[in-house]
Amino acid sequence: MMRGHRGLERCAGGYMEADEWERTACGEIKREKHFWGEKFVSPLGLCCFFLAALAVFFRSPFVSLTLLLLPPAWEDWKTGYVSDYWSVFLAVAGLGHNVFYSRLADGFISCAFVLGLYGLLFLLAKHAMGAGDIFLSGAAALWLAPVSVPLFLFLSASSAAIAGMVLLFLGRMSRREGIPFCPFIALGGVAAYGAEVFQLPFFPSWHYFI
Numbered sequence: 001m002m003r004g005h006r007g008l009e010r011c012a013g014g015y016m017e018a019d020e021w022e023r024t025a026c027g028e029i030k031r032e033k034h035f036w037g038e039k040f041v042s043p044l045g046l047c048c049f050f051l052a053a054l055a056v057f058f059r060s061p062f063v064s065l066t067l068l069l070l071p072p073a074w075e076d077w078k079t080g081y082v083s084d085y086w087s088v089f090l091a092v093a094g095l096g097h098n099v100f101y102s103r104l105a106d107g108f109i110s111c112a113f114v115l116g117l118y119g120l121l122f123l124l125a126k127h128a129m130g131a132g133d134i135f136l137s138g139a140a141a142l143w144l145a146p147v148s149v150p151l152f153l154f155l156s157a158s159s160a161a162i163a164g165m166v167l168l169f170l171g172r173m174s175r176r177e178g179i180p181f182c183p184f185i186a187l188g189g190v191a192a193y194g195a196e197v198f199q200l201p202f203f204p205s206w207h208y209f210i
Contacts, residue, residue: 062190062194064093065189066190069140069186073187075182082136098143107143107144110142111138111139111142113149114140114149115138117153118133118134118137119134132182136185140188149192152188152191155187155191157184159188
């Protein structure tokens with residue numbers, strides 16, 4: 001869940017707002033710098049990971065998508081911050097996926113719908129989700145056919161809500177504290193793409209809609 005620049009600037013200036021996510025913004029920047037290690041977050045390390053994930057694509061696009069969604073999900077869960085590098089890599093791989101399967105229009109429609117919906121939510125309730133969540137959701141939607149998008153949105157939102165209620169019940173988080181959303185974006189994206197690719201009985205194949 002990417003934090004707003006406004007809160008970070010105030011943190012750097014020596015004062016912070018009362019909201020909980022802004023109070024921890026400075027610490028999140030430091031954790032983000034060291035969470036994966038300098039070698040992994042270097043351009044060379046990131047490119048090596050991206051190429052490895054793409055190499056798996058020709059064997060199994062489902063595994064490739066899973067590999068590309070795991071790092072941002074883990075990073076957001078551990079630090080409350082997600083780098084935009086992951087969204088860029090996921091989007092580039094998604095475009096390649098759509099070119100390979102001749103479904104560019106499907107990917108763009110799915111991406112535009114998700115970005116529009118979450119962008120509107122961001123404008124109406126700025127603390128509901130961060131910009132990093134929106135970018136990662138749009139990048140994941142590039143992999144999906146339009147008919148898969150409702151399942152993606154439903155699974156992402158419902159799993160986050162259930163996890164939030166469980167953590168709140170267990171006393172692991174407060175009512176004012178937000179829950180990292182990227183792990184649930186990853187869960188929804190992998191599940192929706194899996195239902196589409198493997199043509200699970202409860203979900204129609206996208207082939208019938210083109």
